[in-house]
Amino acid sequence: MTATASAALTVAEQAKPLLAHAAGYASHRTISLGLRTGLVEALAHEPDGLSPEGLARRLGLDGFYVAVWCRSALAAGVCERDGERYRLAPHVATLLLDMDSPAYIGGVFLVFEQHEMFDRFEAALPSGERLWWDDCGPEWIAGVAGTGTPFYTRLVGSGLGQVSGLDERLADGGRIVDTACGSGEGLLRLAEAYPTCEIVGVDGDAYSVSLARDRVAEAGLSERVSVHVSPLEDLVLDDPAALVVNNISMHECRDLDRTTERVLGTLEPGGWFVISDFPFPETDEGLASVPGRIMGGIQFFEAQIDDQLLPRSAYDELLSRHGFVDLGSTELTPVHALTWGRRA
Incomplete structure (x- = not known):
């Protein structure tokens, strides 16, 4: 987008992509929460789906909270709904759970929430203090290994x-x-x-x-x-x-x-x-693409290891x-x- 075109945007038009980022953050947290707590995996074993109450009983979780997660997962495209029952959308189990698949991306959601990615960057922003791999926690090492598995x-x-x-x-x-x-x-x-x-x-x-x-x-x-x-x-x-x-x-x-x-x-x-x-x-257009934005996020950790x-x-x-x-x-x-x- 040229500078002239950007200047012609109204406030409401400029707000749309910013709000989309907030929506994406909500979806990201929904997915990572579902992976950590077993909600996604539990649904993967139920092709006919489960009600929020049934899903909560399966995992020993609060039914009301699970219903909130299910609605957010539906909004994020992780789930589909048939009446009161929620099931994973097509291919989601492969994408989020199958570490042996070349299409696996579940590790990205988990590693992006590790302390070493953004939180430590923010804490070190005034000093620019660097770190190295032996300064990272075992959870980070495991997360990176999971993210790197589909590359192998x-x-x-x-x-x-x-x-x-x-x-x-x-x-x-x-x-x-x-x-x-x-x-x-x-x-x-x-x-x-x-x-x-x-x-x-x-x-x-x-x-x-x-x-x-x-x-x-x-x-x-x-x-x-x-x-x-x-x-x-x-x-x-x-x-x-x-x-x-x-x-x-x-x-x-x-x-x-x-x-x-x-x-x-x-x-x-x-x-x-x-x-x-x-x-x-190598271009601004590429950087603004979805793959470019993901790689731009990875740069926050890469900067910390210089x-x-x-x-x-x-x-x-x-x-x-x-x-x-x-x-x-x-x-x-x-x-x-x-x-x-x-x-x-």
């Missing part, structure tokens, strides 16, 4: 298959390195997808690495999957890798160029580096600057893009 689902499930020649190379075995592996979701996905490969996880946060090691051990994969504590800027491996991936963390590197140079040094000749990340909008999400094109420039060849990219969703290149 898409990356491993369909994204890597779009990199020409990669599947053929990995069919023969080799080493795959997941940088910034977090609590280990990607390690398990990669180990399942590429059973002949050795999987190595690297993360700078010791707590996340301990979680990842526990998950690897529980899955019985310790002989083929290892996890190490190291800042990515100091990454050193004893054997070269056929593939290095980074999932929604490349923008957090303290020194992007140093990290990229380290990755280049870990790759075998012809090996791939695949960056899976949020494609931050970084920002980057446009996808920034990774083209980064890989080219370090001599990677055969660059490619693809958009998996409006908030998820891949960029890749090969060591010459």
